[in-house]
Amino acid sequence: MSLSGEHTVEIAAPRERCYAIAADLERAPEWQTSLVSVDVLERDGDGRPTLVETVSDAKVKTVKSRLRFSYAPPQRIDTEQEKGDVKALSGRWTFEEIDAGRTRATYALEVDPGRMLGMLLRGPAVDRVREILIVQAAEELKVRAEQR
Numbered sequence: 774m775s776l777s778g779e780h781t782v783e784i785a786a787p788r789e790r791c792y793a794i795a796a797d798l799e800r801a802p803e804w805q806t807s808l809v810s811v812d813v814l815e816r817d818g819d820g821r822p823t824l825v826e827t828v829s830d831a832k833v834k835t836v837k838s839r840l841r842f843s844y845a846p847p848q849r850i851d852t853e854q855e856k857g858d859v860k861a862l863s864g865r866w867t868f869e870e871i872d873a874g875r876t877r878a879t880y881a882l883e884v885d886p887g888r889m890l891g892m893l894l895r896g897p898a899v900d901r902v903r904e905i906l907i908v909q910a911a912e913e914l915k916v917r918a919e920q921r
Contacts, residue, residue: 776882776883776884776886776903776906777884778907778908779880779881779882780879780880780907780912781878781911782915783877784877784878785875785918786875786876787873788868788870789847790876791847791876791914791918792847792848792850792866794914794917795866795878798825799811799813799822804916805910805914806830807830807831807910808828808829809828809829810827811826812825812826812827813825814826824839824840824842824855826840827840830905836857836859837858838857839854840853840854840855840857841854841855849865850866851863851864851865852864858887859887860885860886861884862885863883864881865880865881866879866880866914867881878911879911880907880910880914882906882907882910884906
């Protein structure tokens with residue numbers, strides 16, 4: 774069983790601002806409510822986090838992951854799990870400029886919860902977890918980016 778999806782929002786903020794907020798992983802728990810904590814383990818030459826440990830509240834279980842990030846500013850941020858409580862996890866943010874002050878941001882996530890966690894994700898629980906991890910993340914980025 775796979776938990777996957779993507780959600781797109783239009784944000785009344787420049788693409789560079791949206792990208793900067795999503796790339797500031799250490800501050801992500803301030804605006805992304807499913808994210809409990811982020812600990813940076815490695816940084817690239819530009820000081821950006823490339824390897825982090827996260828704790829996320831997926832409602833059915835708290836999930837720990839060690840994630841590897843790569844950056845293509847200001848269009849894309851990719852992540853891939855190196856190890857964690859789920860069998861596999863990959864995700865990405867993409868940012869498209871609509872015009873000078875508006876951005877189309879898409880958050881996509883694909884999770885293979887594995888056998889044990891997969892047994893907890895049945896029926897309506899799957900939809901609720903998808904809503905929390907995917908839709909809510911994009912909507913919360915919109916709120917944060919539009920704050921002045």
